[in-house]
Amino acid sequence: MSEAETSNSDRASTGIEGLDYILKGGLSRNRLYLVQGNPGTGKTTMGLQFLLEGERKGEKGLYITLSESKEELIAVGDSHGWSLENLNIYDLTISGDTLKDDSRYTVFHPAEVELDETTKAVLNEVERVNPERVVFDSLSEMRMLASDPLRFRRQILALKQYFIGRRCTVLLLDDRTAETTQRQLESIAHGVINLEYVPTEYGKQRHNMRVVKMRGINFQSGSHDFNIETGGIVVFPRLGAPEIKSTFQPGTLKSNLEDLEELLGGLDYGTSTILTGPAGIGKSTISLMYAHTAAENGERSAIYLFDENVETLYQRTSALGLDVKKYVRDGLINIRQIKLAELTPGELGHLVRQEVEEFNTRMVVIDSVNGYLMSTPQERFLTMQFHELLGFLNQKGVVSIIIVGQYGLIGTMQSPIDMSYLADTVVLLRYFEADGEVRQAMSVLKKRTGLHERTIREFRIAKGGIQLGQPLKDFHGVLTGVPLYHGKGEGLMERNGSDDNEGK
Secondary structure: OOOOOOOHHHEEOOOOHHHHHHOOOOEEOOOEEEEEEOOOOOHHHHHHHHHHHHHHOOOOEEEEEOOOOHHHHHHHHHHOOOOOOOOEEEEOOOOHHHHHOOOOOOOOOOOOHHHHHHHHHHHHHHHHHOOOEEEEEOHHHHHHHHOOHHHHHHHHHHHHHHHHHOOOEEEEEEOOOOOOOOOHHHHHOOEEEEEEEEOOOOOOOEEEEEEEEEOOOOOOOOEEEEEEEOOEEEEEOOOOOOOOOOOOOOOEEOOOOHHHHHHHOOEEOOOEEEEEEOOOOOHHHHHHHHHHHHHHOOOOEEEEEOOOOHHHHHHHHHHOOOOHHHHHHOOOEEEEEOOOOOOOHHHHHHHHHHHHHHHOOOEEEEEOHHHHHHHOOOHHHHHHHHHHHHHHHHHOOOEEEEEEEOEOOOOOOEOOOOOOOOOOEEEEEEEEEEOOEEEEEEEEEEEOOOOOOOOEEEEEEEOOEEEEEEEOOOEEOHHHOOOEEOOOOOOOOOOOHHHEOOOO
8 A cells, every 4th residue: 555645435433533533534444553651541442442433333353451351441341331242352461360370371471482472372363353453452561571672573563564464453552651762663653643641730630642653644733632531532633724715605793783883893704803801891791792693693603601600691691681591592602611620722622613613603702811721731822722713713704702801900901812913803992080980992903804993982881782982082091091181071971870781
C-alpha cells in the first residue's frame, strides 16, 4: 500500500467518533499502531472500544493481556455498560497456581526462553481465533522479558510482519513504566497516539490526546482534549476553520430598536462582536435582545452561560418583557449552563461545532470570556482558541457575540484579555456620572462591515430591552467614567424610576 492517504473504505473505525474525525475516517487497516500513556490515561478503554466497534461491524477481535486479568477487563467493561462475552480475551497474566509451581514457565520469569514461549502462545491464539483486530496490552511486560533492547526491537518487528501478513489491524498499548529513553517503538509503528494528563489545580481530572505520527493519513495535528466517561472515551477535536469554506446567504441581524440600528447598524452574518464593559451594565441584556429578535425571525441561537444561573436569566428577561423562556421551549434559543470546574478547554469548541452543524444555528453568544478564562488552566492559549472559534463561526455565517467583563466600575478599566483585534465589531459600555446620578453610555469603537455612528449615547435598561438617548454632545470624557460638562446637558435622558431595570 502506498503512503498516499487511504480511502475511507480502507479505514478501521476506532469506535471513538472524535478520534475518527481527527484521523479523517479512522485507522488504515492491516497496520500496527502504538498507543502510549501513563497508567490511568485510558489505553485499556480505547483498546476495548476499538475491538467492540469491530464486533459491531462483524469483525473478529482479540485482546491479548499480560498486565490485567480477564476478570479485571470484564470489570472495566461493566463500568462502561459493555458486554465482553463475545470478545476473545487471551489472558497471559500470572495465576495463583503458577506461583506455587516453579517448574512451569510463565511470562514473568526473567529467563530468556520465556519471551519465546510467550510469543509462541500468542501466535497460537491468533491462529486459532483468526482475528481482524488485535489489542496487545501491554508492551512493558514484553520489554522486561526481552531485557535486551535489541532483542525486544527484533521481537516487535517480527510481530509486526506477522500481523500484517495475517491482515490484522493491531493496537500495541504501552504504559511508559519501563526505564528507557529509547523511542524505538515509534519508528516501528505505522502510527503513534499519545494519551496524557493535563495538570489542574482544581476541578476534575483532564486529559488530552495527540496523534504524533500516522503514515498515509492527513490527520488533524495538535492537542485534543478528551474525557473518560461512562460509555468510553469522548474526544473533542481541536476546533479549526472548515476545510471547505461554507457558503451562506449574506444579511444583517437587526434589532427592533431604531436608535440602536442608527448607532450600530445591525450585526452582519459571518461576523463577530465583542460587548465589553463593567459588571451589571447591560452586556448580557443586549445579547439576549438580539437572540430574541433572531427567534422572532425563526432563527436559532445558542447561549453559553458561564456566570449567570439560567433561572435568574429567565426572571430578568421576563421583567424586561422578553419572553426568552418561550423560545427556549420552542427550540429557537438553546441555553447551556457551563460548570466551570467541569469544562475542558476543547469542550466549548466541540459544543459550538455540534450546535452549528447539526441545528443550523445562526447566532452564538459566549457569556462570558471571564468565566471561560477561569475554567481553563491554559490561559496563554485562550486567544488562539478564540481565534479558531471565531474563524469557524464566521465561515459558517454565524453571528457571534463575545461578552468581556472589565475589572472595575468607574474610572480606568482593565480587561482580563485583549481580544479586540479578533472581533469585527467592538461595542464599549460605560458608567458615568451626571446630574447626581449614575448613568450608562454606549459607543461603537470598531466595525469592519458597514457604517456606524461615532457618537457616544446614553442608554438605559427598560421594558422591552434598552432605550437609547441622543448623542452626549455636552460632555467630554464619558468613556473614562468621569466626564466634564461644558454645556446645557443636552442629550441626557429624562429619568423615570418606575420603568428602570438593572442590566447585566
